[in-house]
Amino acid sequence: MVERKKQMTRDKVSRLVNWGHWFAFFNGLLAIIVGTRYLSSVGYPETLIGWGYLAISSIGHFSFLAFIVYVVFLFPATLLLPYSKILRGYAALIATLGLCILLYDTVIFDDYGIHLSPFAFDLAWSDLNALLGNTSYIATPIGIILIELTAANFLWKRIEKIEKKQLGNKVIAFIGICFITSHVIHIWADANDVTQITRFDDTMPLSYPATARSFMESHGIDGTTAPDKTYQTKSKQLNYPIAALQCKAQKQQNILIVSVDGLRADMVNPATMPFFSQYQQQNKQFTEHFSGGNQFNTGMFALLYGLQGSYSDKKAFEHTAPVLTQVLSEQGYHQAVFMPQDNADELANHAIFDGMDMHLSHSDIGSAQTDIKNTELFIQWQAQQASPWFSLVNLSATKHYDTPIGFLGIETVKPHLSLKPAEKVLYNQYRQSLFFIDQQIQQLLTNLDDQTLVIVTGTHGQIFSSNPREVNQDLSPANVKVPFVMHWPKTTSDTVNYRTSHYGVVPTIMGQALHCNNPITDYSSGYNLLQPSEKSWVYIGDSSTFAIYQQDEITVLGRHGKYRIYDIDYKKRLKRKLSAPELIQVMREGRRLYNK
Structure with a gap:
């Protein structure tokens, strides 16, 4: 009897762990959607290579961030409190908090050009009214938590059907390939000064793409090419001067x-x-x-x-x-x-x-x-x-x-x-x-x-x-x-x-x-x-x-x-x-x- 209870507990924990993985994957997709807001600040890609890199980089990066949140906050709770109702509510709160932080980071990045940090938070706190100029900051968390609770319950009720399809390993492999490929492409882009790719280096929060330039230079290899002077780093257009200049040529002096x-x-x-x-x-x-x-x-x-x-x-x-x-x-x-x-x-x-x-x-x-x-x-x-x-x-x-x-x-x-x-x-x-x-x-x-x-x-x-x-x-x-x-x-x-x-x-x-x-x-x-x-x-x-x-x-x-x-x-x-x-x-x- 005791052994049967232990087995039931292990099965329950295993089911919760599987559910947690799919819940993290779902939030990785939501994070990718939220992350598109960064493009309004840095500009959309203007080439196929830029779009391709941005797509695989976003999939790999935001899925990785979602998985880290799961490992730090949800996995320990799964082992300590293996109760589905409590865990689903707790997970929905954590996910809502994470997405709200990500949304707030997009606001900070758009206004100041930097990501959240103690410095950025101090700066934003003093400018809070200007940053949050409407009531959406109240409605948005409510909307997110409703989505999270719905998704948590939906996945829990269908977790066995999802497991039978054996999609987990394929999804993990796909995300892993995107993550590794994005870093390999960035190494190449950094070595060859491909600005269509490297211009996104500081766009995503907690992003540290791999580089190769220091390694190449230390070995006496020159991997750079002529900079692409026709490529614009932002789809935001430089407005310089803001208005046409009105100048009157009078007496000219050297x-x-x-x-x-x-x-x-x-x-x-x-x-x-x-x-x-x-x-x-x-x-x-x-x-x-x-x-x-x-x-x-x-x-x-x-x-x-x-x-x-x-x-x-x-x-x-x-x-x-x-x-x-x-x-x-x-x-x-x-x-x-x-x-x-x-x-x-x-x-x-x-x-x-x-x-x-x-x-x-x-x-x-x-x-x-x-x-x-x-x-x-x-x-x-x-x-x-x-x-x-x-x-x-x-x-x-x-x-x-x-x-x-x-x-x-x-x-x-x-x-x-x-x-x-x-x-x-x-x-x-x-x-x-x-x-x-x-x-x-x-x-x-x-x-x-x-x-x-x-x-x-x-x-x-x-x-x-x-x-x-x-x-x-x-x-x-x-x-x-x-x-x-x-x-x-x-x-x-x-x-x-x-x-x-x-x-x-x-x-x-x-x-x-x-x-x-x-x-x-x-x-x-x-x-x-x-x-x-x-x-x-x-x-x-x-x-x-x-x-x-x-x-x-x-x-x-x-x-x-x-x-x-x-x-x-x-x-x-x-x-x-x-x-x-x-x-x-x-x-x-x-x-x-x-x-x-």
Whole structure:
């Protein structure tokens, strides 16, 4: 009798386990349906290969998530409480909760471009009314739990019939094949840079597709192909500018931007840069100016597009030139860029310099010699111009602590900063390169017509480290705060002490020099430099790692929502929560130029 009871219990548990597997499979199908909402954010595939990958990836991924929920929450309950009525009700509640979380994640992803995390939850909680703007958040869970209870009872009553058809192994095999195949295809796509597939990498929650690039590179294999510049990463269309530009070509003035890589704001003084220091005093200087990033590509993107760095890695901008250069071209400006070949290579697949003559230099001797070449090329080019012109001259010796061979520099001094011995060496070598760059700036500006609009600034700042990873990850003021001097014809010298950024360069030129009447928000994330910004924050970085500079603190955020908050000098980490209202503005600004 006892043995018979044990056997009956085992049979009951076995039936419940089988039922649980089919219930998990059913919820995997529901999760796939809910997961289609992510496509409204990232866009639908536009090729058969994209649709095929998305189909098998969704089947494998969401079925796997449903199975994990079953193993964690339902399977232990099946063993502890093998009572079908209790288990069916409990399973329906768990499944409803899981689908509601998935639905909420689709809302968060659509609004902020990130998945649920402690950071995202804090952000969303402060913006709850905007996210849940109707009563559907009440009706939806009720509808889901009714579906779950119906499905749980339906499957329980028919579990024996389903088992007789022996479909379980076939379904498991099919899901397993989809799961493995999706990862194998992604390995191939990652190795060959197939953006129709890799663009979905961050779409699904808890998705970590297998890659092969690091393995291939470690074995000296180059598996990449030329990027597909015609493929759009989103079916959401880039709306840049938001409205057609209304610009009136009046009296045209020449425009020169001199951008120096690694130019720190706190290192410009009469001893290191005598000409530039005097030039600052004679023109309009901005003492609280920030680049758009801590690297060349983000700093240059902010300078010429006037958009925050979260747009900089979007594929749409690989074939969308800045509105600034578009308008300059329409108004008959001859445009030219003078920069090191290495810097141009970083933006080789980008449309940032489209429509501009490229004058690129390279020297095996060092970046200082390259800067000398570019300075000479610009002087020759400028002397030949008859029509209005716009030019960007990019110098990079300071970034590499470089000076020409035989260069007579300045004396070594005690650093004004607290530095380690190796950093002190870099500090004084940096001063030598500043002294050299000062001479190049003098040559560039000395023979210019006084009616030329001139901007001299840093592409980004500099920290005293020879570790590239440390330099690229550092978002401190030393690495992003740069000098900014503007010579505006027929204006007096002035010192501007309110906070400004590279995002304001495009609106200033467009409004003041090119006489465009559109609202600045039609084409830029910035404000006119001649007026204090209404924003209480500045975005610095790209879409993966960035900092939000506020009035009294700096918030640094990583790709997966981890954040750290520092004081405004970046010297002390603060134990406080992020300021959600500003972060909400940041997230929305980074998606504002896309139509749904």
